[in-house]
Amino acid sequence: MQYFRKIVHSRLFVIWGITLVTIIICLAVTLVLISHAKRIRIVDAPPKLPTTANPTDIVPAPQQINIFLLNPTSLEIAPVKAELSLYPEPTKRLKQIVSALIQEAPPDYRNPIPRGTLLNEVYVDSQKTAYLDFSHHLADGHIGGTTAELLTVTAILKTVFDAFPNEIKHVQILIDGREKETLAGHLNLSQPLRF
C-alpha cells in the first residue's frame, strides 16, 4: 500500500512537473513571437485566398522593405528593415508600406509621424504623383518647428521613393482628403514634392 502510494505520488509529481514546464515553454514562445511580430511589423495580414482566386490578390512570401525613421543620435532619417507580405498591386503595396511607417518605432529610433495618425487612402496618378491622404492627426498632433516638419515629410518621402524608385516621382500629402498648405506652419505642402 505504502509502496503504491509512493508510486502514485511520484507519478503525480512527474505529471505536474511536465505540465508546468510545458506552460512555461508555451509562455516563452508566445512572448518571443509577440516581440518578434512587433519588430517585423506585419501590417496587413495576408488575405485568405477566396475560392475564385483573383490573381492580383495572391500574397507572396514576406518581403523586406525599408521604412525611414529618425535616428536620435545621428539626427538622420535612416532606413530600418521591416518585413511585410506585400500585395503585388502597387497602390495596395504603397498603402501597406506607408501604414508600416506609421506604426510605433523600434526602441532605438523615433517616429517622426505624430501618434494617432492614420492613413486614409492612397492614389497614384498617371504622372507618377502619389497622393497620400492622412488623418488630421498628422497636422493637429504635430509638435511644430521647421525641423520636425521636415523630418516628418522626409521620412514619408524617403520611405515611398525607396519602395517605388520608378513608379513614383512626387508625393502630395493630403489631410482628410484635402490639400493643406502646411502641417505646422512652416513647410509649404501645397504642391507635390520630391528631393
Added chain:
Amino acid sequence: MWLRTLDTLFFLLFIVILVFTTHGIAQAPTVRFVDGESKTLTDVESTLHQGIIYLPVETLKTVFDPEMTHPYHHPKKQLTLKTKGKELRLQMGETTVNIDSEKEPFILNSPPRVLQGQPMLPIEFFQKVLPRLDDVAVLYNRTLQRVRIMPKTVWAPETTDDTHEWVIIIDPGHGGKDDLGCKSQNGVIEKDVVLAVGKEIQRLGNQQGLSIRLTRDQDVKKSRIQRVQTTNRNQGQLFLSLHCNASFSPNHKGMRLYINNPNGQLRFKAAPIPVFGKKRLNILTQANFLKQSQDFASVLQKELNFLAEDPIVISEFPIIILADVYMPAVLLELGYLSNVDDATRLSNPNHIVQVAETIVRAIQIYSVSVNQSANPNGL
C-alpha cells in the same frame, strides 16, 4: 562592516574631489577671440579673480596689434602699452587708464592686476578700451566666452542714414490661444519667445533709427494672409520671421536659418509658372528675391554665429510663410524648445536681448551693404 564604511567614505571623498576639480575648471574659462568674419584668432586661458576674468597682456599682440610693446616696471607695478601710435599707462590695482591722446583718464570697473606673477588685464579692458585706440568694435559673449574684434567698417551705425527710409518687417510666428507653436517640457512656449524677441528688435532698432514693424505686437492669432498683407502693405525692405524649433530627438539644438526656395532641398513638382492663378504667381514673386534673401541670411548667419556653439546652417526649402512676401525674406529658428539647453537659453531675458541686438546689427550691416553696392536702384 568597517571596510564598508571606509569604502563609502572614500567614495564620498572622490565625489567631493571630482566636484571641486570640475568646478575649478568651469570657473576659469578659455576665452575665444574671433575676427569680423567670426574666424578664430586665438584661444586664451583666463585667470579668475574675485569673479572677474583676467587675460595676459600678451593677448593684445595676437588679437589687436602685433607691433605693440608693453614694458612693465616691476617695482612700481606700472604697465605701459605702446600701440597704434598711442601710449597707455596703467597702474596695477588701480582702475584708471591714462591714454596720451585723451585729456581725461578712462576708468575701468575692475583694475589690472598681477596674477600668477604677470600683469593681467580684465576682459572689460578689451571691450571698452580697444575701440578708443582703433576703428574697431568689440563684442563680448559672456555665455560662450567669446570676444569678437571687428573693423568698424563692418558695422558702422553712424553711416546708416539711408536706412532711415528702410522698413523692416519682423514676424513673430504663431500667436493666440489656438496656435502656441511648439513648447518645451517645462512650459516655454514658442509664441511668447518670438514675441519677446520681436518686441526687443523693435525697441533696439528704433533706437538705431531703423523703422521696424511687427506683424503682431501681442498674443493674437494672425493668419498667414494677414501677415503677408501687413508686410506688403508696409512696403518693407526686409522680412524676418521668428520661430522656435522642435525635433523628435532631444539632441537637435542651435539656431537655423531658412530661405524659401521651391527648388531647394525639397522641390515642387512644377517650377512655378506665371499664370494668373493666385498661388503660383505669388510663389514667383519671392523667387525674384532669392539672391537678396540668401545675402540677408548670410549676414544673419555671420552675426548670429557669435552667439552659437556650432556654426549656424542656412537651408533652402519651400517655406510657406515666406512664399508670398515681396521682399528679401528669411525665417530664423531661434533654438529648439525640445532641447533642454536651448529651452533654458530661450527663457533667459538676457539671451533674448543679446539675440535681438545681434539681429539689429545684422539688419544694419545688410542695409549698409545694399546701400553701398554699385546698384544705384538699391533694392
